[in-house]
Amino acid sequence: MTSRQAGRRISTIAAARRRPGRAGARRAVRRKEDSLSAGERRRLIQLAACVGIFILLVAVKLLLPGRMAQINQFLNGPMEQNVDVRAVFSAVGRAFAGESDVGGAARDVYQAVFHPEVPGEILETAVLGELPESSAMDTLRAYRDAEEPPAETEDGGQTGGEGQASTLAYVLYSDQNLPSNVSLEQAILDFDYRAPLSGALSSNFGYREHPVEGEERFHYGVDLAAETGTEICCFADGTVTAVGESSSYGKYCIVTHQGGYTTLYAHCSRVTASSGTAVQRGQKIAEVGETGMATGPHLHFELQRDGVYLNPIYYVAAV
């Protein structure tokens, strides 16, 4: 090092002074004797730690699948909310290309970093999709405010009251303010079915004030109140096509029946059927709980035909 450079840059010189010395010493040590320098030992420890973590994870996964599932469940929340890296890049790239303005891109990036859409959330948006406000909605709201349906408060004899409520729904909901994937027709099922459980109807199919979020939303199923642990029976013969857990549905399972019909059982404390198995009408598939977005133990029951939501009340009250 020459004196010309000496006063120039503190850091570079300090680093330079250290660098060749250390590297040279290491090389010499390695060549002459087979012992390890401090730096080399540190790196060995790093390597061992990384390999150790990897082996530990693989071992836990192979030997203790149950424990791994628990850990996964614990990590699931933060992982599901993890940064959607692709969406961040995509938003920035699109803004740079002039496709979206800066404010929109910033919103997209924030959304992607802190609340990325996860499958469960997408499901929720699809199911509880918001609707454009319309004057028909206001009329409906006024009507409901004036005359609270008896089903909400006292639901002892559900069949009679519910018959009225569903007729009411038929009259009040025109095609304009119904979500596109909803049909109010009473389909005639050409297979045997039964109610998944006998419980009090605590929330009907149709628009309602969301119990947790507070806004007017379409309720795509019926809620049957029952105690936690009550047996949930399968609606009809079919195959369990999905068992899962989501933030809104909690623990749920979906059964596919013949004729393009599917039923969904949500907020369970436990799903006893496993995905892919054939189930019989009346067979126990789950137990009532209040997992997910629920304010008390109940079964949220949905009925779909080829992706269109039907009002399950006709088939539940029929028992």
Place this chain on the structure above:
Amino acid sequence: MWRLCDLRGRIRISPGFCLLTVWFALDNGWELLGTVLGAAALHELGHCLVLRLMGVPIAGLRIGVFGAELAADRRGMSYPGELAAVLAGPGANILCAVLLTLPGGTRWAVFTGANLVLCVFNLLPVRPLDGGRALYLLAAWAAGPAAGERAVRWAGGITALALSAALAFVMARTGGSLWLLPAAAGLLAAGGRELAGRGGDLKYS
């Protein structure tokens, strides 16, 4: 033992980086990993190219958890020369982003975005990053090395601590965003190092 990937002994990849890479790939898919690594390679290529143009030999490349680090003997370089080499990395990313958006359309939006994010992150005025180096070089060029050291110590330390605090706050509030964790930890470490007066020990990133 340490040199997992030994290209004539000049490239070193740390095991921590391998672990992080695998985690990222499992979480985000190999395609996105390729995108990020591609943008990072472009960044380093920019540094490399300018260093080569100025006739500076490159001693090696070290790839760790917090990014890649080119080892080169910069003692003979002038301030503007070194500044050019430091800014060449982010410059390469911007150039790539511009070239990809020039034909119009958003087919390459993800790669463009990856380049821009990498560029902006690297331009943070925190020392192991290019922005910190550039700030140091600029201030030292204008007012001497002591002023450069001071400028980057305070700017870097405060920026790093403020950013890591902000990241920690938002992560705590939203309860997620795990990928920000390494960034927040790295910034915290860099900020602490700067304020403790040891930021200059770090080499290039």
